[in-house]
Amino acid sequence: MLGKEKIERYFAERAKRMKASMIRQLLRYVAEMPDVISFGGGMPDPASFPIKEVREIVDYLVDELGPTVLQYGSTIGSSTLRAQVVKFMAEMGIKLSGIENVIITTGSQQALDLLARVFIDAGDAVIVENPTYLAAINAFSLFQPRFVGIPMDGEGMRIDLLEEALKKLKSEGRRVKFVYLIPTCQNPTGISMSMERRKWLLELASQYDLLVVEDDPYSHILFKPTEFKRLKAMDEEGRVIYMGTFSKIISPGLRVGWMAAEQPIIDKMEIAKQAIDLCTSPFTQLIAAEILRRGILKTHIPRITKIYKEKCQLMLESLEEFFPENCDWSRPVGGFFIFVYLQQGVDADAMLDKALERKVAYVPGKHFHVGGGGENTLRLSYSYAKPELIREGIRRLGEVVREFSGT
Amino acid sequence: MLGKEKIERYFAERAKRMKASMIRQLLRYVAEMPDVISFGGGMPDPASFPIKEVREIVDYLVDELGPTVLQYGSTIGSSTLRAQVVKFMAEMGIKLSGIENVIITTGSQQALDLLARVFIDAGDAVIVENPTYLAAINAFSLFQPRFVGIPMDGEGMRIDLLEEALKKLKSEGRRVKFVYLIPTCQNPTGISMSMERRKWLLELASQYDLLVVEDDPYSHILFKPTEFKRLKAMDEEGRVIYMGTFSKIISPGLRVGWMAAEQPIIDKMEIAKQAIDLCTSPFTQLIAAEILRRGILKTHIPRITKIYKEKCQLMLESLEEFFPENCDWSRPVGGFFIFVYLQQGVDADAMLDKALERKVAYVPGKHFHVGGGGENTLRLSYSYAKPELIREGIRRLGEVVREFSGT
Numbered sequence: 001m002l003g004k005e006k007i008e009r010y011f012a013e014r015a016k017r018m019k020a021s022m023i024r025q026l027l028r029y030v031a032e033m034p035d036v037i038s039f040g041g042g043m044p045d046p047a048s049f050p051i052k053e054v055r056e057i058v059d060y061l062v063d064e065l066g067p068t069v070l071q072y073g074s075t076i077g078s079s080t081l082r083a084q085v086v087k088f089m090a091e092m093g094i095k096l097s098g099i100e101n102v103i104i105t106t107g108s109q110q111a112l113d114l115l116a117r118v119f120i121d122a123g124d125a126v127i128v129e130n131p132t133y134l135a136a137i138n139a140f141s142l143f144q145p146r147f148v149g150i151p152m153d154g155e156g157m158r159i160d161l162l163e164e165a166l167k168k169l170k171s172e173g174r175r176v177k178f179v180y181l182i183p184t185c186q187n188p189t190g191i192s193m194s195m196e197r198r199k200w201l202l203e204l205a206s207q208y209d210l211l212v213v214e215d216d217p218y219s220h221i222l223f224k225p226t227e228f229k230r231l232k233a234m235d236e237e238g239r240v241i242y243m244g245t246f247s248k249i250i251s252p253g254l255r256v257g258w259m260a261a262e263q264p265i266i267d268k269m270e271i272a273k274q275a276i277d278l279c280t281s282p283f284t285q286l287i288a289a290e291i292l293r294r295g296i297l298k299t300h301i302p303r304i305t306k307i308y309k310e311k312c313q314l315m316l317e318s319l320e321e322f323f324p325e326n327c328d329w330s331r332p333v334g335g336f337f338i339f340v341y342l343q344q345g346v347d348a349d350a351m352l353d354k355a356l357e358r359k360v361a362y363v364p365g366k367h368f369h370v371g372g373g374g375e376n377t378l379r380l381s382y383s384y385a386k387p388e389l390i391r392e393g394i395r396r397l398g399e400v401v402r403e404f405s406g407t
Numbered sequence: 408m409l410g411k412e413k414i415e416r417y418f419a420e421r422a423k424r425m426k427a428s429m430i431r432q433l434l435r436y437v438a439e440m441p442d443v444i445s446f447g448g449g450m451p452d453p454a455s456f457p458i459k460e461v462r463e464i465v466d467y468l469v470d471e472l473g474p475t476v477l478q479y480g481s482t483i484g485s486s487t488l489r490a491q492v493v494k495f496m497a498e499m500g501i502k503l504s505g506i507e508n509v510i511i512t513t514g515s516q517q518a519l520d521l522l523a524r525v526f527i528d529a530g531d532a533v534i535v536e537n538p539t540y541l542a543a544i545n546a547f548s549l550f551q552p553r554f555v556g557i558p559m560d561g562e563g564m565r566i567d568l569l570e571e572a573l574k575k576l577k578s579e580g581r582r583v584k585f586v587y588l589i590p591t592c593q594n595p596t597g598i599s600m601s602m603e604r605r606k607w608l609l610e611l612a613s614q615y616d617l618l619v620v621e622d623d624p625y626s627h628i629l630f631k632p633t634e635f636k637r638l639k640a641m642d643e644e645g646r647v648i649y650m651g652t653f654s655k656i657i658s659p660g661l662r663v664g665w666m667a668a669e670q671p672i673i674d675k676m677e678i679a680k681q682a683i684d685l686c687t688s689p690f691t692q693l694i695a696a697e698i699l700r701r702g703i704l705k706t707h708i709p710r711i712t713k714i715y716k717e718k719c720q721l722m723l724e725s726l727e728e729f730f731p732e733n734c735d736w737s738r739p740v741g742g743f744f745i746f747v748y749l750q751q752g753v754d755a756d757a758m759l760d761k762a763l764e765r766k767v768a769y770v771p772g773k774h775f776h777v778g779g780g781g782e783n784t785l786r787l788s789y790s791y792a793k794p795e796l797i798r799e800g801i802r803r804l805g806e807v808v809r810e811f812s813g814t
Binding site for chain 2 (some may be wrong): 001002004007008010011012013014015018019020021027028031041043044046047049051054055058059062066067068069070071072073074106107109110112113117118119120121124135138139141142143177178211237238239247250251252253254255262264265268270271272274275276277278279280281282283284
């Protein structure tokens with residue numbers, strides 16, 4: 001038999017560089033330890049899934065459409081679903097010309113992969129919030145961009161620092177392909193970008209001739225009314241590529257997301273997707289389309305927002321109660337995440353083993369950073385853990401923090 | 408608004424090279440012309456989908472597992488499904504150590520994409536049957552291998568010519584990453600490789616230290632008993648990477664396939680898949696697993712094989728009746744395709760317009776060839792067209808051939 005060493009000689013250079021995502025490894029580890037209270041992965045609460053509606057819709061689709069629901073679909077996606085997405089986006093304040101501006105993706109992870117394939121040449125600058133979504137870094141890395149991380153504060157990406165970076169990149173003659181952001185309820189920080197910053201960002205995009213990728217999985221899960229507009233709703237020049245997903249508001253198991261952008265971009269995405277998976281499951285696409293058509297989300301989204309709001313509140317209160325005073329954390333207006341800043345010098349990565357011994361899990365913040373930094377930060381997800389365990393988990397973690405940092 | 412020209416400046420070099428697959432374009436075109444008799448795409452017959460069983464299984468899964476059927480799953484795939492795949496492969500004469508040798512893919516197209524990512528460096532030689540599966544060429548091309556096409560005859564890939572090519576590549580110091588084949592009921596030719604050739608191929612793989620990729624979507628759809636063993640069943644050195652799919656025997660709409668290989672390969676595939684789509688839909692995976700668990704395929708496969716056998720027979724008889732004597736074609740023992748060789752000098756690509764005028768579609772064979780050739784060939788798929796239209800379609804096409812070739 002070919003051994004491990006022999007097999008490795010066949011791997012491409014890029015494959016030799018590939019590392020398992022820290023989060024996926026942690027999830028796997030935690031899955032084998034059912035008594036761990038996990039604030040690690042950003043999984044939705046299964047209580048938020050419209051399971052009865054899905055079952056009913058499967059029956060309906062089989063009756064209405066027969067076996068064709070199980071056939072191959074077009075690469076760009078079901079036109080029924082794309083039309084529903086256009087309507088859904090109109091309700092979000094985003095006016096598209098038509099379904100030609102929409103491509104369906106196999107979860108929004110595939111959208112990240114498509115972005116990498118279609119836009120990134122080795123060495124291109126890709127600008128991200130720092131910290132940013134780990135799976136975006138992983139997807140983009142395949143084609144070896146140079147990541148430029150822009151620090152954040154409580155109002156989101158520091159656009160003044162973005163401007164500095166753009167000037168510098170321009171003077172160096174470096175090519176910027178796009179700015180990737182999660183402007184609303186960001187992963188991992190939970191921070192939302194202020195309207196002022198959003199406007200300024202789009203002004204800079206115009207001035208420096210940039211594309212902007214707006215990854216928007218959480219903006220429907222808002223705990224209080226806000227004045228945020230999506231970047232795509234403010235996009236007068238067609239510079240914004242919008243990424244949407246049903247993973248958090250319907251179910252991640254359907255693996256249905258979408259991108260909305262100017263047609264030449266969608267056309268190129270479609271060609272790239274042919275070689276990736278031919279098509280997203282038309283079966284799960286039609287389920288999503290029917291959920292939209294029936295207007296189920298109008299009552300469903302408020303219901304699940306209530307679940308997450310209560311969990312977030314519970315976690316914030318527990319942090320206040322159990323964490324040392326020299327720690328700080330974000331106060332999200334929505335989404336799944338709270339980001340914690342420990343005392344400077346405390347290494348949250350090294351602390352994880354202690355936390356796991358005490359049966360509580362989180363993701364060390366440094367993994368979300370490009371170009372180093374964030375050692376004293378960690379991401380807590382309140383989305384998945386049972387409400388009755390959130391207080392206990394934060395109590396344990398508070399003890400670990402005190403012991404580990406000697407406070 | 409950014410215009411098309413401006414947007415194109417952002418595209419990566421690889422994206423500028425990407426072309427829409429001829430087949431996907433043709434399918435789209437034909438979909439808009441419902442009166443065309445299409446022998447173009449290799450879509451299964453919707454009458455072959457176990458739609459009642461799928462509906463029943465969705466009810467069962469919702470009752471048994473509740474909302475977790477809609478949750479994220481692990482990247483490597485559902486362990487329930489992987490265990491069923493191990494059993495299914497044992498029935499196919501392939502003994503795996505366990506589920507650690509299996510990764511679930513989002514259709515077998517994703518397996519092709521994973522192969523490209525994990526194995527191909529630019530300039531690596533990738534050896535394929537000539538002609539070969541178009542979507543494999545597309546997927547592999549992303550990383551710019553050098554394709555080496557080995558001609559086929561009625562017994563499959565010409566292994567004598569493979570040996571010559573291997574000698575030549577070795578003398579040139581070129582690195583061969585793998586040999587990719589569809590040994591049974593090949594796409595596009597419908598040809599199956601003889602047992603003698605299979606043995607010889609594996610001997611050469613051992614001698615030249617090669618990996619072999621066995622893409623096997625059609626081997627369950629055999630019209631008569633045959634003596635073929637899967638390459639993976641004959642693989643004593645762990646050199647064969649097996650690609651399976653439920654697209655042809657259950658439904659392509661589930662988007663569930665798998666790869667079976669030595670564990671270090673599966674491990675690397677898992678890491679690569681994280682950045683591609685996080686996981687294949689656990690919902691559709693569980694449907695496939697339950698179909699396997701219930702033993703539905705034991706009666707289902709014979710039932711659908713009968714459908715395809717009759718269609719194939721009908722097409723072969725019609726070819727005999729309506730095509731000129733100077734044409735020849737393959738006589739498949741199973742699968743979805745017949746490959747037609749027109750008179751030398753007749754360009755099947757140029758003939759397609761005439762065929763579409765007469766409302767009949769096929770795929771010109773040259774698109775399946777690497778390094779040129781095959782201009783006088785075409786692929787006919789009998790899988791999708793209604794039986795009552797097959798004879799009429801071939802009659803029309805026979806007329807087009809006669810007119811176009813002046814016979």
